[in-house]
Amino acid sequence: MPLMRIPFTAPLPHPTIVPASASTVQGAVAALHAFLTAPAKRGGKTVILSGAGISVASGLADYRGINGTYTLNKTYRPIYFHEFSANHEARKRYWARSFLGWTTLNRSRPNIAHEAVANLGEMGLISTVITQNVDSFHPKAHPNLKTLELHGYLRDCVCLSCRTEYNREKFQLDLAKLNPTWAAFLAEMLDSGALTTENPDERRRRGLKTNPDGDVDVPGIEYSTFRYPPCPKCLTRPPEGTKVEMDSDGAWSPNSTAGVLKPAVIMFGESISDPVKLAVESAIDEASRMLVLGSSLATYSAWRLAKRAKQESMPIAIVNSGGVRGEENFVDDVPPYDTGTRGVRLLNRFRRSKAGLANCASSGSHESMRGAHLTESDAYSIEQWCHEHVSDGLLTTMPINHFYANMAGVHHEPSSDKVTQHLA
Numbered sequence: 463m464p465l466m467r468i469p470f471t472a473p474l475p476h477p478t479i480v481p482a483s484a485s486t487v488q489g490a491v492a493a494l495h496a497f498l499t500a501p502a503k504r505g506g507k508t509v510i511l512s513g514a515g516i517s518v519a520s521g522l523a524d525y526r527g528i529n530g531t532y533t534l535n536k537t538y539r540p541i542y543f544h545e546f547s548a549n550h551e552a553r554k555r556y557w558a559r560s561f562l563g564w565t566t567l568n569r570s571r572p573n574i575a576h577e578a579v580a581n582l583g584e585m586g587l588i589s590t591v592i593t594q595n596v597d598s599f600h601p602k603a604h605p606n607l608k609t610l611e612l613h614g615y616l617r618d619c620v621c622l623s624c625r626t627e628y629n630r631e632k633f634q635l636d637l638a639k640l641n642p643t644w645a646a647f648l649a650e651m652l653d654s655g656a657l658t659t660e661n662p663d664e665r666r667r668r669g670l671k672t673n674p675d676g677d678v679d680v681p682g683i684e685y686s687t688f689r690y691p692p693c694p695k696c697l698t699r700p701p702e703g704t705k706v707e708m709d710s711d712g713a714w715s716p717n718s719t720a721g722v723l724k725p726a727v728i729m730f731g732e733s734i735s736d737p738v739k740l741a742v743e744s745a746i747d748e749a750s751r752m753l754v755l756g757s758s759l760a761t762y763s764a765w766r767l768a769k770r771a772k773q774e775s776m777p778i779a780i781v782n783s784g785g786v787r788g789e790e791n792f793v794d795d796v797p798p799y800d801t802g803t804r805g806v807r808l809l810n811r812f813r814r815s816k817a818g819l820a821n822c823a824s825s826g827s828h829e830s831m832r833g834a835h836l837t838e839s840d841a842y843s844i845e846q847w848c849h850e851h852v853s854d855g856l857l858t859t860m861p862i863n864h865f866y867a868n869m870a871g872v873h874h875e876p877s878s879d880k881v882t883q884h885l886a
């Protein structure tokens with residue numbers, strides 16, 4: 463079977479900021495505020511579509527960011543569903559790497575960006591969160607705001623034969639019992655701090671590579687020695703026409719024809735179930751607008767949803783540090799002087815000086831009036847901006863400001879009076 467292509471592993475083109483006023487922190491906050499609160503049909507609530515970018519501040523790598531898995535490791539290739547379901551050796555390798563990566567993932571927590579989403583939910587602005595992430599941070603951070611997990615979740619395993627789900631944490635203990643040498647190696651890695659540091663550079667320096675699936679790369683490890691248990695239910699009552707056997711220690715035996723456990727995530731080459739597809743489509747159809755957070759929309763399943771929203775003439779806001787697949791399709795129809803009600807495109811970086819923005823805005827061409835191109839050299843982070851403006855007494859913790867600042871991993875940011883008044 464030919465390998466499926468992982469879409470868009472090369473950097474996407476740099477985005478245009480829309481509206482142009484959103485090139486400053488205050489402008490960005492004002493634009494997002496206008497976007498989220500504009501009068502609208504269908505209840506006026508926003509559906510959020512989030513991706514790996516929102517979990518970076520929790521210590522997980524994204525895929526296509528500056529330190530993303532595909533950016534740093536050009537040969538990285540995730541496991542494909544057909545390999546996992548058909549190949550015992552591929553499963554041993556997957557579970558061995560997952561066994562090592564689980565502790566780090568299980569210890570990581572939602573960050574302030576997830577909390578900010580929770581805040582927006584409490585303010586009644588959000589209808590549903592659709593996430594591509596499998597880290598369970600959204601449901602943890604806002605259990606009362608509905609989350610639809612497009613690509614499943616790592617917190618459970620699922621049996622490929624009977625679809626019974628089992629807790630992944632408990633499964634980790636089963637793996638440790640079956641693989642004492644690996645368990646000792648894991649303990650050693652944890653002791654060395656290679657798995658506990660949240661600094662990706664430090665992790666790499668210690669020879670460890672992790673990716674967003676909670677998978678770890680450890681050079682020189684022999685995966686074929688790894689063992690994993692069968693589905694307990696299928697072991698007791700194998701589905702008709704199958705056999706499920708285990709060895710004397712309780713590991714799944716290759717004589718078996720069923721009872722294979724898989725993480726409850728959608729692997730590459732695997733289809734999203736119809737109930738999930740229908741649920742996310744209804745979530746979009748019932749919302750008034752869509753806010754994309756930390757996703758390049760590179761996977762077709764996510765891009766399709768943003769396209770659906772656009773086809774329904776919903777305003778779309780995109781906050782992502784890099785380019786987005788086909789992004790000219792999403793905001794190119796926003797009028798030049800719109801305040802953000804018809805669409806917003808933001809980075810989590812801003813122009814260094816107001817003069818720079820003024821120059822851009824006054825250069826006269828239509829193009830520069832509607833959008834300002836940011837480059838690495840003239841952009842700087844919200845964190846720097848806040849640091850320089852703390853003495854102005856402008857800092858506030860109003861939820862929407864809190865939300866926007868969170869996208870850059872900082873707690874506070876300046877606010878315009880207008881936004882503060884609206885939210886007070």
Ligand SMILES: [Zn+2]
Pocket residue numbers: 621622623624625626693694695696697721722
């Ligand atoms: Zn089963």
